[in-house]
Amino acid sequence: MIPTVGGAKALLSLRSVSHEFVADGLRVPALEDVDLDVPDGQFLAVVGPSGCGKSTLLSLIAGLRRPSRGTVFCGGEPVTAPMPRKIGMVFQEANLLPWLSAIDNVAFPLKLRGVPARQRREAAARMLALTGLAGFEDRLPHQLSGGMKQRVAIARGLVQDPAVLLMDEPFASLDEQTRMVLGDELLRIWSETRKTVVFVTHSLSEAVYLADRVVVLSARPGRIVDDIEVNLPRPRTFSLTSSEHFGTLRERIWRHIRSGERR
Amino acid sequence: MSAPGRLRLGQVGLGLVLLGAWEALPRLGLVPRLFVPPLSEALGTLVAERREFASSLPTTLGEIAAAYVLACGGGVLIGQAVAASRTARRVVLPLIRSAYAVPLVVLYPVMMVWFGLGPESKVAFAAVYAFVPTVLTVAAGVGALNPALAETARALGATRLQQVVYIALPASLPSLVAALRLGGALVIVGVIVAEMLGAAAGLGFLITRYRTLLNSAGVYAGIILVLAMTGTHEALLRRLERRVAAFRAT
Numbered sequence: 001m002i003p004t005v006g007g008a009k010a011l012l013s014l015r016s017v018s019h020e021f022v023a024d025g026l027r028v029p030a031l032e033d034v035d036l037d038v039p040d041g042q043f044l045a046v047v048g049p050s051g052c053g054k055s056t057l058l059s060l061i062a063g064l065r066r067p068s069r070g071t072v073f074c075g076g077e078p079v080t081a082p083m084p085r086k087i088g089m090v091f092q093e094a095n096l097l098p099w100l101s102a103i104d105n106v107a108f109p110l111k112l113r114g115v116p117a118r119q120r121r122e123a124a125a126r127m128l129a130l131t132g133l134a135g136f137e138d139r140l141p142h143q144l145s146g147g148m149k150q151r152v153a154i155a156r157g158l159v160q161d162p163a164v165l166l167m168d169e170p171f172a173s174l175d176e177q178t179r180m181v182l183g184d185e186l187l188r189i190w191s192e193t194r195k196t197v198v199f200v201t202h203s204l205s206e207a208v209y210l211a212d213r214v215v216v217l218s219a220r221p222g223r224i225v226d227d228i229e230v231n232l233p234r235p236r237t238f239s240l241t242s243s244e245h246f247g248t249l250r251e252r253i254w255r256h257i258r259s260g261e262r263r
Numbered sequence: 264m265s266a267p268g269r270l271r272l273g274q275v276g277l278g279l280v281l282l283g284a285w286e287a288l289p290r291l292g293l294v295p296r297l298f299v300p301p302l303s304e305a306l307g308t309l310v311a312e313r314r315e316f317a318s319s320l321p322t323t324l325g326e327i328a329a330a331y332v333l334a335c336g337g338g339v340l341i342g343q344a345v346a347a348s349r350t351a352r353r354v355v356l357p358l359i360r361s362a363y364a365v366p367l368v369v370l371y372p373v374m375m376v377w378f379g380l381g382p383e384s385k386v387a388f389a390a391v392y393a394f395v396p397t398v399l400t401v402a403a404g405v406g407a408l409n410p411a412l413a414e415t416a417r418a419l420g421a422t423r424l425q426q427v428v429y430i431a432l433p434a435s436l437p438s439l440v441a442a443l444r445l446g447g448a449l450v451i452v453g454v455i456v457a458e459m460l461g462a463a464a465g466l467g468f469l470i471t472r473y474r475t476l477l478n479s480a481g482v483y484a485g486i487i488l489v490l491a492m493t494g495t496h497e498a499l500l501r502r503l504e505r506r507v508a509a510f511r512a513t
Contacts, residue, residue: 062418064414064417064418082417082418082419082420083420084418084419084420085420089415089418089419091411091414091415091418093411095409095411095412095414095415097412097429097430097433098509098510099433099509099510108419108429109419109420111429112416112419112420112421112422112425112429113420140509142509156419
């Protein structure tokens with residue numbers, strides 16, 4: 001059974017997902033009863049106060065952890081382990097393998113699957129071109145800037161052509177200008193590839209600027225406290241960020257975060 | 264000339280001055296020849312007695328090879344195994360670290376009793392001598408691995424075996440090479456010292472015999488050979504270290 005959202009098929013579905021960590025014998029609830037449907041092609045941002053379990057939520061969707069209760073479905077199939085061909089992932093740090101060139105890093109997921117070398121290189125070169133890194137194929141990670149490394153990581157996340165791209169604060173360790181440029185780049189890539197994106201961030205502006213929809217989690221244990229449709233026109237431009245509507249949406253999210261942090 | 268070029272020139276010049284002093288000071292009578300014979304005399308003895316030196320090398324090199332395999336092979340395996348488990352790191356590493364404080368050379372007479380005067384006691388001593396620093400270097404390197412890389416590989420679909428082959432092994436290469444560089448040098452020292460303290464053959468034995476005969480040129484000829492060995496080992500491992508340097512950079 002594939003759940004639906006307003007008639008459209010949901011690609012990702014979370015059904016009463018809860019997760020607890022065990023630390024020093026104590027059970028610490030991280031997420032509580034999260035129900036979420038993400039339709040195919042949606043750009044979803046997840047925000048919440050620090051420590052609300054945003055990253056945990058992402059690692060559950062990625063299959064890196066199993067939820068304590070509830071189930072994550074991708075394309076109707078329960079996620080019990082990483083599904084790299086369906087779900088790509090980009091982390092806060094680029095986490096590139098320092099001994100591999102940019103192109104070999106991008107091709108690495110294909111290598112794990114035993115794809116022949118020539119096909120790997122072709123696919124990886126296409127992805128590097130898509131992320132604006134044509135000409136940098138043979139650079140080692142330490143020869144790339146922080147923004148370029150994150151572009152390589154995005155290319156690696158997309159190289160298997162997954163339906164879903166999970167991004168865990170991918171721009172958080174970059175400076176503001178690089179962050180804004182990469183945000184626009186991500187929107188361009190998204191409009192060219194039409195992936196379903198789940199984007200975790202602690203930047204409210206980033207969430208509103210990039211996403212179709214913003215889900216707000218409460219402080220620990222994380223529960224969904226608001227689910228906001230961002231009906232700003234696309235393509236998004238910088239001038240939009242000073243519009244009244246942008247401000248209203250930001251403020252609505254901020255009220256949740258502030259009341260969450262106070263507790 | 265570029266700055267590194269000038270530094271290089273300075274180093275070569277300083278080396279030549281030292282070698283020149285080695286030659287000149289004994290010849291001028293400023294240093295007794297029994298203490299330090301002129302460089303040319305030591306080299307002359309090395310050439311004149313090449314048969315004897317050459318016949319001592321198979322024993323010494325064989326002992327070094329065997330101890331190298333034991334110390335570095337065992338050190339790498341045990342270092343990796345210990346570092347892989349949190350409990351083992353906490354229980355075993357402090358013990359190994361405190362073994363560092365034991366002056367291991369006091370164990371050599373015991374090893375002669377156990378293994379005799381032949382090569383076995385040299386191999387045993389040198390292997391033990393080099394083992395501890397090798398284990399510690401490897402364990403430190405494995406402990407410093409970035410766990411985020413393993414997590415990333417898992418998200419990208421790597422199996423456990425693939426995580427070891429494609430992530431853990433290459434990531435630990437720099438510390439392995441560093442361990443070999445340190446452990447190998449200590450193996451050479453350990454074998455030579457053990458041969459000097461009690462043996463019937465080998466380069467260290469030869470050096471001690473020349474000393475007993477008050478043949479200083481022979482002693483220094485042996486020392487030059489030992490230096491050549493450690494120098495070659497160091498140069499090879501340094502080259503290897505440079506090649507794996509990229510594995511460390513992030």
